[in-house]
Amino acid sequence: MQEITPTELSTLEQAVIIDVREADEVAVMSVPGALHLPMSSFLDHLEDVPREETVYVLCHSGGRSARVTGYLEQQGYDAVNVTGGILAWSASGLPVQRATDAG
Template identity: 50%
Template sequence: MSDQVPTVRVPDLPADAPLLDVREPDEWTAGHAPTARHLPMSELPGRMSELPADDPLYVVCRSGGRSARVVAYLAQQGYPAVNVAGGMQDWAAAGRDVITDDGSAPRIA
């Protein structure tokens, strides 16, 4: 696996970028991007058929580490994907919308 994966910083992320959130369910529940699709990294190999067909697909996690590993894996499988550097922490810090499914206040740790 290459140490280099395609990466974009949150301020450079297109407003309509298709997001795949690979965090665990408790992290997703605590707060996520409004248009993101959720597919935990731990479930990815068994759920590849559920990947959106977007080109490229922007992958986000909490801080960018897991999403970088997912992007490297997806590239090996032939999927065009881009890591979102800084993850949801940078997303929230940049003032981008963060929602919860139950209406509670978002908590991005």
């Protein structure tokens, strides 16, 4: 399985980030511009995953995203797991949108 750190991912231009966390998790903190496709209903939204470009899959700490990345790879997608998830993204000082930012 391909993996990338949040810091490495942040250097890429036009990266498609798919956040597979649930809505309540995303509401607390999210990566600006990420596409939210919760793991619990992921298969219902598979058509929303771009086939023609690499997708970077993110969750809370890297476990769920690894499962989704593995599934996408089996289906022929170019998918990369974001190691450490949103926790590592935030800890690296990368931009996040928090619930308090929306008001």
